[in-house]
Amino acid sequence: MSTATHVHVEHHDAPPRGIWRWLSATNHKDIGTLYLVFSLIMFLIGGCMALIIRAELFQPGLQFVTPQFFNQMTTMHALVMVFGAVMPAFTGLANWLIPMMIGAPDMALPRMNNWSFWILPFAFTLLLSTLFMQGGGPAGGWTLYPPLVLQTGNAFPFVILSVHMMGISSIMGAINVIATILNMRAPGMTLMKMPLFVWTWLITAYLLIAVMPVLAGGVTMLLTDKFFGTSFFNAAGGGDPVMFQHIFWFFGHPEVYIMILPAFGVISMIIPTFARKPLFGYSSMVYATASIAFLSFIVWGHHMFTVGMPLAGELFFMYATMIIAVPTGVKVFNWVSTMWKGSMTFETPMLFAIAFVILFTIGGFSGLMLAIAPADFQYQDTYFVVAHFHYVLVTGAVFSLMAAAYYWLPKWTGHMYDEKLGKIHFWLSVIGVNILFFPQHFLGLAGMPRRIPDYALQFAEFNALSSIGAYIYGFSQLLFVYIVIKTIRSGEKATDQVWEGARGLEWTLSSPPPYHSFTTAPEVH
Amino acid sequence: MAQAHGAYYVPHSSPWPIVASVGLFTTMAGLANFLNGGALTTMMFGVAILIIMLFGWFGAVINESESGLYNEQVDQSFRWGMYWFIFSEVMFFAAFFGTLFYARQYSVPWLGGAGHRLLTHEMLWPDFRSVWPTNGPSDVGGSFKPMEAWGLPAINTIILLSSGVTVTWAHWGLKENKRSQLILGLAATVFLGFLFVFLQAKEYTHAYEAMNLTLNSGIYGSTFFMLTGFHGMHVTLGSIILLVVLLRAIRGHFTEEHHFAFEAAAWYWHFVDVVWLGLFIFVYWM
Amino acid sequence: MLANLLARMRYPALGLGLLWSLSAAADLKLNMPEGVTTISHQIYDLHMTILWICVAIGVGVFGTMFYSIYYHRKSKGAVPAHFHESTTVEIVWTVVPMLILIFMAVPATRTLINLEDVSKPDLTIKVTGYQWKWSYDYLDEGISFFSTLSTPAEQINNLAPKDKDYLLEVDNPLVVPVGKKIRILTTAADVIHSWWVPSLGWKRDAIPGFINESWALIEKPGVYRGQCAELCGKDHGYMPIVVVAKTQEEYRQWVESKKAAKTASLGSDNPGPAMTNAPGQPAPVTAAQ
Ligand code: HEA
Ligand code: HEA
Numbered sequence A: 001m002s003t004a005t006h007v008h009v010e011h012h013d014a015p016p017r018g019i020w021r022w023l024s025a026t027n028h029k030d031i032g033t034l035y036l037v038f039s040l041i042m043f044l045i046g047g048c049m050a051l052i053i054r055a056e057l058f059q060p061g062l063q064f065v066t067p068q069f070f071n072q073m074t075t076m077h078a079l080v081m082v083f084g085a086v087m088p089a090f091t092g093l094a095n096w097l098i099p100m101m102i103g104a105p106d107m108a109l110p111r112m113n114n115w116s117f118w119i120l121p122f123a124f125t126l127l128l129s130t131l132f133m134q135g136g137g138p139a140g141g142w143t144l145y146p147p148l149v150l151q152t153g154n155a156f157p158f159v160i161l162s163v164h165m166m167g168i169s170s171i172m173g174a175i176n177v178i179a180t181i182l183n184m185r186a187p188g189m190t191l192m193k194m195p196l197f198v199w200t201w202l203i204t205a206y207l208l209i210a211v212m213p214v215l216a217g218g219v220t221m222l223l224t225d226k227f228f229g230t231s232f233f234n235a236a237g238g239g240d241p242v243m244f245q246h247i248f249w250f251f252g253h254p255e256v257y258i259m260i261l262p263a264f265g266v267i268s269m270i271i272p273t274f275a276r277k278p279l280f281g282y283s284s285m286v287y288a289t290a291s292i293a294f295l296s297f298i299v300w301g302h303h304m305f306t307v308g309m310p311l312a313g314e315l316f317f318m319y320a321t322m323i324i325a326v327p328t329g330v331k332v333f334n335w336v337s338t339m340w341k342g343s344m345t346f347e348t349p350m351l352f353a354i355a356f357v358i359l360f361t362i363g364g365f366s367g368l369m370l371a372i373a374p375a376d377f378q379y380q381d382t383y384f385v386v387a388h389f390h391y392v393l394v395t396g397a398v399f400s401l402m403a404a405a406y407y408w409l410p411k412w413t414g415h416m417y418d419e420k421l422g423k424i425h426f427w428l429s430v431i432g433v434n435i436l437f438f439p440q441h442f443l444g445l446a447g448m449p450r451r452i453p454d455y456a457l458q459f460a461e462f463n464a465l466s467s468i469g470a471y472i473y474g475f476s477q478l479l480f481v482y483i484v485i486k487t488i489r490s491g492e493k494a495t496d497q498v499w500e501g502a503r504g505l506e507w508t509l510s511s512p513p514p515y516h517s518f519t520t521a522p523e524v525h
Numbered sequence B: 001m002a003q004a005h006g007a008y009y010v011p012h013s014s015p016w017p018i019v020a021s022v023g024l025f026t027t028m029a030g031l032a033n034f035l036n037g038g039a040l041t042t043m044m045f046g047v048a049i050l051i052i053m054l055f056g057w058f059g060a061v062i063n064e065s066e067s068g069l070y071n072e073q074v075d076q077s078f079r080w081g082m083y084w085f086i087f088s089e090v091m092f093f094a095a096f097f098g099t100l101f102y103a104r105q106y107s108v109p110w111l112g113g114a115g116h117r118l119l120t121h122e123m124l125w126p127d128f129r130s131v132w133p134t135n136g137p138s139d140v141g142g143s144f145k146p147m148e149a150w151g152l153p154a155i156n157t158i159i160l161l162s163s164g165v166t167v168t169w170a171h172w173g174l175k176e177n178k179r180s181q182l183i184l185g186l187a188a189t190v191f192l193g194f195l196f197v198f199l200q201a202k203e204y205t206h207a208y209e210a211m212n213l214t215l216n217s218g219i220y221g222s223t224f225f226m227l228t229g230f231h232g233m234h235v236t237l238g239s240i241i242l243l244v245v246l247l248r249a250i251r252g253h254f255t256e257e258h259h260f261a262f263e264a265a266a267w268y269w270h271f272v273d274v275v276w277l278g279l280f281i282f283v284y285w286m
Numbered sequence C: 001m002l003a004n005l006l007a008r009m010r011y012p013a014l015g016l017g018l019l020w021s022l023s024a025a026a027d028l029k030l031n032m033p034e035g036v037t038t039i040s041h042q043i044y045d046l047h048m049t050i051l052w053i054c055v056a057i058g059v060g061v062f063g064t065m066f067y068s069i070y071y072h073r074k075s076k077g078a079v080p081a082h083f084h085e086s087t088t089v090e091i092v093w094t095v096v097p098m099l100i101l102i103f104m105a106v107p108a109t110r111t112l113i114n115l116e117d118v119s120k121p122d123l124t125i126k127v128t129g130y131q132w133k134w135s136y137d138y139l140d141e142g143i144s145f146f147s148t149l150s151t152p153a154e155q156i157n158n159l160a161p162k163d164k165d166y167l168l169e170v171d172n173p174l175v176v177p178v179g180k181k182i183r184i185l186t187t188a189a190d191v192i193h194s195w196w197v198p199s200l201g202w203k204r205d206a207i208p209g210f211i212n213e214s215w216a217l218i219e220k221p222g223v224y225r226g227q228c229a230e231l232c233g234k235d236h237g238y239m240p241i242v243v244v245a246k247t248q249e250e251y252r253q254w255v256e257s258k259k260a261a262k263t264a265s266l267g268s269d270n271p272g273p274a275m276t277n278a279p280g281q282p283a284p285v286t287a288a289q
């Protein structure tokens, strides 16, 4: 597919200096850096909101915030984390790594690449500004269910339009990834030779362009229902509030895989490196990823078991959802087999990767339990669900991002990070996060609903524990920020190879790599 | 470096994306403010920035293209970009078609007591009969006349289908370097496109004034105007794109081999065409 | 306990040990209640089955992994093997999980079919969610009333000590008989709510403009508490549900006294939800501002 024998860029340009370098950037590394920095800031903002939630939930009774503000925090926390922290972080990795991994000079559409990024800070300015508006920010949950969300005050159109902007950004980013992967590979880099990170991102990009427009359509209908008198989600006019849920989850379920497939890619790069053994079952990993992506389109109803779907619908969504455990299991088993009879060392990226495998799988197990429709009638909208999705999102997606940061930072900056601090960060995180989220399983099973600012007394102990975990986990992330800054500024010089067991084109470049990754395409055998 | 395909062109830096972001932000903030009852000025200002941006950005791209900086591989990137952009548009429309399908297949019959929803009907909406078109059990927006398929919409179908023919004819002209056929074909397409929009506007006026069919007319009015409205916006956009391509063709741009902009516009046009067929069948006819 | 097992494997000495002793000391509820209806027992059994299957798979997978982490490490002089593919094992670990899933799906399907079987009820109660209270209509008896949180604001604002049933107490509980198939219809007047009493085994959304049906056959008398389970605005956390299940005898008495009270106060200030016309009418657009 790749037509080029050699690629080449204009040489007359050193990057512009100062702020303009970033504003007008077309270089994939600059844009990748922008994405990563942006997402880290958003992670801190979203995390602070989570800490407000956990502070209020430390004890029964209302202590710090009003219920309305609590709901705003829940809603904003999720929107910021999902669209501001995790998704842009993966796009940042894609920008940095895909061209280096496939032997390309840059992303296929560099100017559009810049636009995809710069929409985001503006979108989040719009979103976060609603907190200061009359009536406050959105408080109907990140799922934006009508009719409740239509009760939002002045914030409403700002929220909807900021979601549109995030959608535009994601779609353009995804198109860029697809064009790059399909068109910019070095000669000899056939599809089945691509590193798994590239594969998972290719599939993720398809998910993005398939579902972000559907979300855009859904929220547009919310907008017209509120301002132009349409009746999409109003039974009196022949519509149905539940219809929005179908639209939202048609987007929302693939969305959660958008946040985990690239994580699978990252883990599939790291484990072989530190096991010093090739990834086990490369092709089955590719097929498994594709199957997960395919299945993700037909399972959305599992978020809606309690809305009163016809029995046949409930059965269909239950079976389809359960099947996802199979390809996901294949991935887990392949990772374990990669470690099997390897020669392992446990640097920080590997520690995070191992924690990912265990904790993500625990999150997957609770997901499977949720998939069992009759049992979900008990779990739905409780902290059991909250525990489930934080295990897959925090100890899944976020842990993979931490692993990725430690793994590629030496390549990006040319400096080794401080291994000792890295390990401390890891242990604090892994202990904190489990104190934070594991008790939430029990809270949910014992009957604590989610999205409440105050709760009955029997939930007090575990909530206190969970809040303590939140503060341990949250503050240990400051250590991460410190480590990153320190690595950029100073640190032992990293070799090109960085890790003894690392394989792939990005390790053939210098550390830090040249401004235009591969000005001459490498030959891949 | 000299080699068969030349070099992959990577622009070194560009002001346009950040201008575009500022423009988009201003537009969106302005629109939100307008929806909250504010003035339209901010939004207009944003749109102005976006228009300037479009001239600047596309101007830069056209210049680069005309000065031969884009090799085949760059061209291929544009193609992939356009394919998947159109695919995302397909999914955007799918959301609204899905809505129409859901309303007709589920929500309206349910309100009328179908399936497991007998009690919904009996207890909440006993007087409602499930029919299509409908403005729902509360007669939202008052009684209205549904849109007939075989008047203006049928004419519009013919117009759009012929425009698909004329644009293909123009493409043949371009590929055989018959410039007048290219220009004539494009001009005809642009004309048909705007004619379609004009007739659609007439249809809307008629609906609002004579038929009491509005966005307020329950689920029928909602789906009708949402689907045809977004389609109409896409036709307008497509016509403008084709107009730009026409102007470029008149200026002598494009060669037999190298004319991605033309093809992109044509694909987009065919996409708009196909959506219309879906609309004609599912919104007007069935 | 899943927690205990996995925790023990992960961090022999750490935080979760603490959690365990804490839970033992405070007699905390860690698990789903077994409930008091046929459905809830079935769901509880299902829950325990899938939980233990997951635990077993976890033990297998993580056990293998930790074995490998322990023995196949460079510091122990492990030399990497070179195998990286095997179609046979890929097929095995596709088929075996598939079989496990089928094993889970069978009881799940049975329970679900049972749960959705609302036919032949003995009595029917309509539950309507409002921002932020519930109303109950006994369709066969013509009784209707609102049910609102009765926890005083001082307790919520930490100005008074909290009761045992803090946030789980209402002025007028729903009273039902044991041993009868009760059909519960849920709907809402403004936004979506969800009616949930864990001991009954299910929750069901209350959706404006639509009616959902579910059922419960309560086995023993008692007071069962639950909460609204769908975010419905600022006081979502403050619309609890209390179900008082009485013997059929006592239930009859309760019905009679309610009816008597109603005739006595007819025409007076008892607002009672006038539920003859359709909720869902207030179009959200208007409700919004
Ligand atoms: C990264 C994000 C992510 C991921 C990967 C998943 C993965 C899965 N999720 Fe999760 N989910 C969310 C994010 C995610 N989810 C979020 C955010 C919500 C809540 C949204 C909201 O309401 O706000 C949610 C909610 C949610 C629900 C709705 C709960 C409710 O509201 O009632 C359900 C129900 O089925 C579900 C199921 C699953 C399943 C079956 C998987 C599967 O993919 C898991 C598969 C993995 C495994 C099973 C483990 C590994 C497998 C093996 C070791 C093989 C052998 C195993 C067996 C045979 C059991 N999820
Ligand atoms: C990727 C997504 C993601 C991530 C990473 C997280 C991370 C966290 N989440 Fe959450 N969360 C969601 C997605 C995510 N979450 C979603 C989708 C919901 C559902 C929303 C809804 O119901 O609508 C939710 C809901 C949710 C709830 C339930 C709220 C409710 O139902 O009312 C809770 C409660 O504990 C919670 C907690 C946390 C915590 C403690 C973290 C922690 O991991 C956060 C840790 C990070 C930090 C704490 C940042 C570190 C910063 C500092 C220490 C301060 C320093 C500051 C500066 C230097 C500026 N989240």
Ligand code: CUA
Binding pocket: C129, C130, C132, C192, C193, C194, C228, C229, C230, C231, C232, C233, C235, C236, C237, C239
């Ligand atoms: Cu009612 Cu939540």
Ligand SMILES: [Cu+2]
Binding pocket: A252, A253, A256, A299, A300, A302, A303
């Ligand atoms: Cu899902």
